[in-house]
Amino acid sequence: MSSINAQRLTVLAGPSGVGKGSVKALIQQHYPWVWLSVSATTRSPRPGETDGVDYHFVSHERFEEMIAAGEFLEWASFSGNLYGTPRGPVERQLEAGLPALLEIDLQGARQVRVSMPEAQLVFLAPPSWEELVRRLTGRGTEDAATIERRLSAAREELTAEPEFDHTIVNVSVEQAATELVELLGSPVKAAH
Ligand SMILES: Nc1nc2c(ncn2[C@@H]2O[C@H](COP(=O)(O)OP(=O)(O)O)[C@@H](O)[C@H]2O)c(=O)[nH]1
Numbered sequence: 001m002s003s004i005n006a007q008r009l010t011v012l013a014g015p016s017g018v019g020k021g022s023v024k025a026l027i028q029q030h031y032p033w034v035w036l037s038v039s040a041t042t043r044s045p046r047p048g049e050t051d052g053v054d055y056h057f058v059s060h061e062r063f064e065e066m067i068a069a070g071e072f073l074e075w076a077s078f079s080g081n082l083y084g085t086p087r088g089p090v091e092r093q094l095e096a097g098l099p100a101l102l103e104i105d106l107q108g109a110r111q112v113r114v115s116m117p118e119a120q121l122v123f124l125a126p127p128s129w130e131e132l133v134r135r136l137t138g139r140g141t142e143d144a145a146t147i148e149r150r151l152s153a154a155r156e157e158l159t160a161e162p163e164f165d166h167t168i169v170n171v172s173v174e175q176a177a178t179e180l181v182e183l184l185g186s187p188v189k190a191a192h
């Protein structure tokens with residue numbers, strides 16, 4: 001258990017393809033004062049992604065070292081790669097009494113729920129299953145096998161919604177980002 005007060009920590013999670021990355025990017029652009037954690041990952045950068053901005057792109061060996069050194073607040077294996085939230089920057093933010101936002105997968109959100117129960121968990125939901133399939137298929141950055149893996153994970157992940165404190169339906173990226181930013185500024189809630 002961490003001794004850090006995590007009432008100002010907000011976690012955004014939801015199924016693959018729902019729009020988490022899009023909402024995060026819009027927040028970075030339009031709400032630059034919102035502090036977003038930069039995750040470490042073993043996956044390769046996509047075109048346009050910058051090391052240290054979008055992710056810390058690290059080798060598998062380096063990631064394993066970071067796990068062993070206890071450097072992650074949470075970490076998970078997703079679609080064949082490792083992803084984790086570096087603990088130090090988040091703890092410094094919370095220690096200063098400032099809000100912090102994580103955009104992570106469901107497994108990571110569940111770990112935060114256990115290690116920092118007072119964090120607020122926000123589920124990003126698709127307007128419909130058909131729309132989620134369209135978004136996952138339409139992005140064009142993954143092959144058919146990857147999409148199939150992500151769809152079956154997404155079907156399972158949709159059932160996790162009741163574990164979350166809030167749901168935001170991602171009808172438009174602008175509206176979802178606005179709702180999320182409002183939640184960041186909402187009064188602290190009682191611990192679970
Ligand atoms: N647990 C965990 N998941 C993460 C972290 N960073 C990103 N993710 C999740 O990893 C998944 C894959 O991310 P990414 O490779 O960027 O692909 P995309 O989000 O589908 O475009 C998404 O569900 C992210 O929310 C992290 O630090 N921890």
Ligand SMILES: Nc1ncnc2c1ncn2[C@@H]1O[C@H](COP(=O)(O)OP(=O)(O)O)[C@@H](O)[C@H]1O
Nearest residue numbers: 016017018019020021022135139170171172173
């Ligand atoms: N509100 C929205 N309306 C229409 N398309 C969206 C919306 N949000 C995201 N998308 C599209 O859906 C696809 C998946 O979004 P992405 O942000 O990569 O999802 P995630 O990070 O949750 O996997 C992208 O092509 C993105 O442009």
